[in-house]
Amino acid sequence: MLALQILVNGILLGGIYASIAGGFSLVWGVLNVINILHGSFVVLGAYMAFFAYTLLGIHPYLFVPIAALLLFAIGLAVQYAIVNRVIDAPVLVSLTLTFGLTLFLDNVMLNAFKADFRKVNLRPPLGIIDVSDYLPAIDIIVPVDRLASMAFAILLVALLYWLLRRTSIGRAIVAVRMDRYAASLMGVDTRIIFAVTFGIGAAMAGAAGALLSPIFPISPLASTAYLGKAFVICILGGLGSVTGVLVGGVALGVLESFGAYIFGPEHSLTLSFTLLILLLIFRPTGLLGKRGFI
Amino acid sequence: MKRTGGLLLLGLCAVVLVALPFTSSNYIIRLATFAAMYVALAASWNVIGGMAGYPSFATAAFFGLGAYGAGVVLSKTGTFLVLGWLCGGVAAALFALLVGPAILRLRGHYFAVASLVTAVVLREIINSATNLTGGGMGLNLPPRISDVDLLARQYYAVMVLLAVGAVGAGVLVSRAKIGWALRCIEQNEDAAVVLGIDTLYYKTAAFALSGLIAGITGAVYATWIGYIDPTDVFEDILSVKPIVMVLIGGLGTLYAPVVGALCFLLLEELVWRNILSFHAGVLGLLIVALLVFLPGGLKDLATRLPWARRSPAGEAVRS
Numbered sequence: 001m002l003a004l005q006i007l008v009n010g011i012l013l014g015g016i017y018a019s020i021a022g023g024f025s026l027v028w029g030v031l032n033v034i035n036i037l038h039g040s041f042v043v044l045g046a047y048m049a050f051f052a053y054t055l056l057g058i059h060p061y062l063f064v065p066i067a068a069l070l071l072f073a074i075g076l077a078v079q080y081a082i083v084n085r086v087i088d089a090p091v092l093v094s095l096t097l098t099f100g101l102t103l104f105l106d107n108v109m110l111n112a113f114k115a116d117f118r119k120v121n122l123r124p125p126l127g128i129i130d131v132s133d134y135l136p137a138i139d140i141i142v143p144v145d146r147l148a149s150m151a152f153a154i155l156l157v158a159l160l161y162w163l164l165r166r167t168s169i170g171r172a173i174v175a176v177r178m179d180r181y182a183a184s185l186m187g188v189d190t191r192i193i194f195a196v197t198f199g200i201g202a203a204m205a206g207a208a209g210a211l212l213s214p215i216f217p218i219s220p221l222a223s224t225a226y227l228g229k230a231f232v233i234c235i236l237g238g239l240g241s242v243t244g245v246l247v248g249g250v251a252l253g254v255l256e257s258f259g260a261y262i263f264g265p266e267h268s269l270t271l272s273f274t275l276l277i278l279l280l281i282f283r284p285t286g287l288l289g290k291r292g293f294i
Numbered sequence: 295m296k297r298t299g300g301l302l303l304l305g306l307c308a309v310v311l312v313a314l315p316f317t318s319s320n321y322i323i324r325l326a327t328f329a330a331m332y333v334a335l336a337a338s339w340n341v342i343g344g345m346a347g348y349p350s351f352a353t354a355a356f357f358g359l360g361a362y363g364a365g366v367v368l369s370k371t372g373t374f375l376v377l378g379w380l381c382g383g384v385a386a387a388l389f390a391l392l393v394g395p396a397i398l399r400l401r402g403h404y405f406a407v408a409s410l411v412t413a414v415v416l417r418e419i420i421n422s423a424t425n426l427t428g429g430g431m432g433l434n435l436p437p438r439i440s441d442v443d444l445l446a447r448q449y450y451a452v453m454v455l456l457a458v459g460a461v462g463a464g465v466l467v468s469r470a471k472i473g474w475a476l477r478c479i480e481q482n483e484d485a486a487v488v489l490g491i492d493t494l495y496y497k498t499a500a501f502a503l504s505g506l507i508a509g510i511t512g513a514v515y516a517t518w519i520g521y522i523d524p525t526d527v528f529e530d531i532l533s534v535k536p537i538v539m540v541l542i543g544g545l546g547t548l549y550a551p552v553v554g555a556l557c558f559l560l561l562e563e564l565v566w567r568n569i570l571s572f573h574a575g576v577l578g579l580l581i582v583a584l585l586v587f588l589p590g591g592l593k594d595l596a597t598r599l600p601w602a603r604r605s606p607a608g609e610a611v612r613s
Contacts, residue, residue, distance in 0.1 A: 034403050085586050091402045092349040092537060097585045099534050103578025111572060224530070228414065231407055270418040273411045280408050281396045 005140045006257045012142070014253025015150030016212055018246045020226055021233035022157050023204030029240025030177045030197045033083065034091075036098040039227030040105045041071055041202045045209025046218040047113055053120050053213075060120055060213050061152060067210040068203040075202025080195040087194060102223065109220040117217040126214075149211045154246070156207055160200070161242040173197050177240060228269070232276045311454055315447040323446045327518070329559045330453035331511055332539060336551035337460035338507035339536035341467060342500045344545055347480030348398065349406040350501070351533040353508050355413035356386040358528035360509030361516035362420055365433045368517065375438065379513040386509025387502045389416075394498040401483075410533065417528035432523030435516055449518040456514060460507045464548055467503065472496055531574075538581055544593025553592060 024038045045067040052058040052066070078101065086093050126144035164170040175183040176193045184190045216222070229252065237248025252272060259271040314326055335353060342350045363385030368378040397408040420427045427433060439445045467473045475496040478486040486493050516522045536551075539558045543550025565576045588594055 028403070032403075034407065082582060082586060086589070089585075089589060090347075090349070091406055092343070093541075093585055093589065095349065095351075095403075095406055096534060096537055096541070097582055099530075100578040100581030100585070103531070103581070104575045105578075107572055107575030107578065111575075228411075231411070235407075266422060267418070270415055270422075273415045273418075276411055277393075277397065277408055277415070280400055280404055 001139045004138070006261050007254060008140055008142060010254030010257030011250055012146040012150045012253070013257065014250030016146070016153045016208070016215070016249075017229055017233055017253050018249025019153035019156045019204065019208040019211060021230045021237075021249055022160050022242065022245050023201030023208075024227075024230035025234045025237075025240055025245050026160070026173075026204070027198055027201035028234060030173055031083075031087065031194050033087070033094045033098065035198070035201060036095065036102045036227060037078070037105065038201065038205050038230055039223035039225070040102050040109070040220075041075070041205035042209040042212075042226040043109065043218065043220060043223045044074075044105070045071055045206030046213040046216075047109065047209075048206070049210035049213040050118055050120050050218055053122075060122075060210050061148065064152060064156075064207045064210045067206040071206025072199040072203035076195050076199035078202075079198030080191075083198060084191060084194060106220050106223055113220065115219060115221060117219045119217050120214045122214050145214050149215055152211050153208065156204065156211075157242060157246060160204065163200070164242065169193075169196060173200075225269075228273065232272050235276050235279050315450055320443065320446050323450050325559070325563060327446070327450045327453045329556055330450070330457040331515060332535070332555035332559055333457040333552050334453070334460040334511045335508055335532075336536045336539040336543075336555045337457070337464050338504045338511065340464055340540055340548075340551050341476075341507075342497075342504040343537060344540055344547075344550065345464075345468060345473060345476040345480060346497055346500050348497065348501075349402070349409075349537075350504065351406055351410035351530075351537075352390075352393075352412050352501075352505075353536050354528050354530060354532035355409070355416050356390065356505040356508035357512035357515070357532050358413065358420070358524070359386045359389055359416060359505075360512030361522045361527040362427055362433070363509065364513030365435055365516050365522055366426055368435060369433060375517060378517065379510055382513025382516070383506045383510035386512070387506040390502040390505030391498060394501040395494060398494060398497045398501060410530070413528050413530070413533060417524045420528075421524045427524075430523065430525075432521055432526075433516075435520050435522070437517075437520055449514070452514055453511075453518075456507075456511060460511075461548075461552060463503065463507065464551070467500070468548060472499060476500055534581075538584065540591075541589075542584060542591050544591035547593060550591065550593075557592070 020038075020042055023041075024035060027033060027035045027038070048067050048070060049060040049063045052063045053060055058066075082101070083094070083097065086097050122145065126148065129142045129144060129147070131142060132139045162170075164174055172183070172188045172193050173196070175186065175188055176190055176197075180190050183193075233245060233248035233252050235248070236251050237244030237246070255275065256268045256272060260268045263271060315323060318326075335357070338356070339350065339353055342348050360382035362382075364378040364382030367373065367381040368375070393412060397405060397412075400408055421429050423429065424431075437445055439448065467476070475486070475491050475493075478489065478491055479493050479497060483493055512527060516527070535558065539554035540550045541554065542557050543552070543554030561580060562573075562577065565573045565580070569576055584591075
């Protein structure tokens with residue numbers, strides 16, 4: 001039963017992780033830029049949700065679309081004004097540039113919000129579901145806040161999938177991902193697409209931040225941890241595919257849960273990063289084993 | 295004519311470096327020691343990042359491993375300082391030899407991420423090996439000389455020697471066969487393989503040399519400061535600073551680490567002194583401004599100034 005409980009915990013965590021990684025994977029795939037800012041965007045979204053709840057009383061789940069919209073605007077502006085200038089530069093330059101932006105944003109948040117760990121304490125708390133009340137054979141409990149966050153997170157990822165699959169801007173993004181030069185010959189304005197894609201990535205990060213604000217403590221220092229998770233998920237699931245993000249997120253969640261149980265929670269980061277290096281070496285295309293476009 | 299000018303400049307630098315400890319305050323000495331440390335780190339990164347063109351973010355891993363290698367050896371055995379420093383350097387070089395063949399197969403973003411992650415993994419491992427390293431409590435390395443003035447000058451001398459050694463190693467590498475191989479790899483790795491260059495061998499050698507230099511630098515830093523803890527010596531920004539320095543100096547030159555490190559230190563010190571609570575943010579903005587407005591570094595600036603002679607074809611931007 002314990003194993004089943006750990007598995008369930010891992011899957012709940014993994015769904016939320018998938019929404020963190022979705023935008024990161026999209027930006028990496030389409031712009032060929034590793035967006036170090038992503039973790040800070042998640043934290044920013046979480047702070048927005050925190051203040052919306054404590055000051056205005058807006059429920060974090062209702063705040064998700066607003067966080068997404070605000071972060072979309074920020075992401076669009078940052079990309080159009082700054083990142084677009086180094087879009088064709090070597091890896092080193094775009095990476096160092098977004099690192100510089102992160103230093104700035106984290107420092108701003110540290111000064112504005114202080115380093116205290118905060119958390120959205122929902123009133124009333126959502127409580128837990130004891131599955132054995134309904135199915136006596138299965139003795140596990142499910143925290144409702146995590147379940148709800150996971151459900152919304154998966155909805156978000158599904159929304160991203162729909163956007164890329166069905167809308168004309170989504171098709172343009174996919175076209176740029178496949179071949180940016182061919183796409184621009186087909187009349188796609190790549191500068192706009194890059195900016196919109198970066199905006200969508202930031203929006204996903206902000207939404208994910210709002211979703212995890214009732215679950216995880218919020219602090220400007222947490223941005224690196226979220227970035228690290230996004231990395232691992234992209235490598236686990238394979239770059240640039242929405243299904244890969246789901247698979248990678250759930251895989252990481254389950255892995256962390258079991259790792260924390262077996263080796264102790266303090267080793268979960270070491271474990272996932274060691275796995276990342278091993279995967280990069282032996283299976284750089286990820287668990288699904290193919291390069292994805294959607 | 296150009297050669298004598300260069301020699302004169304070198305001689306002048308040597309005179310300044312020797313005269314500094316006898317004439318300056320401890321503050322200036324401390325600053326100069328940091329400058330030398332930055333030069334050494336930038337030169338270390340330049341071997342793998344500049345010459346071979348591999349975007350390595352492993353400097354923090356080497357630096358931290360060197361610091362802890364020396365720290366553990368010195369605090370457990372109490373042996374000579376020099377021996378401790380060498381142990382730190384060798385530990386980092388061995389780590390590079392171990393990890394290099396694996397992650398140097400990766401290219402571009404993947405290599406960058408993998409090298410970035412090595413520092414985090416090492417930090418967590420050292421954090422949890424409490425009985426050997428003191429874990430999050432850190433490691434105290436009491437100074438062996440009680441005279442503060444003398445201590446400052448001793449470490450100044452050691453760091454300057456290290457920096458000169460690191461830059462010298464860069465010059466030697468670039469003139470040797472390995473330097474030629476690394477430049478081939480930087481320009482087109484597939485073509486280098488076709489030419490019969492054992493690319494993995496040379497990349498690993500460059501990575502290990504980079505590790506050795508950064509490791510010794512970390513070791514000297516540890517005994518200089520007298521206290522290390524995992525978050526301090528494995529900090530991400532330690533991996534980014536050398537890159538920014540070389541970018542300031544201009545990627546692909548041998549003098550970039552020196553010029554870039556000095557400029558960077560100057561900027562950093564100005565920011566530190568004036569805007570303490572927001573220094574990381576300002577540093578971030580400086581990095582962004584540099585990359586956006588001066589992608590080729592000072593080398594670029596020299597050709598852009600109105601009175602500068604225009605180079606016939608202009609400077610091609612690497613991609």
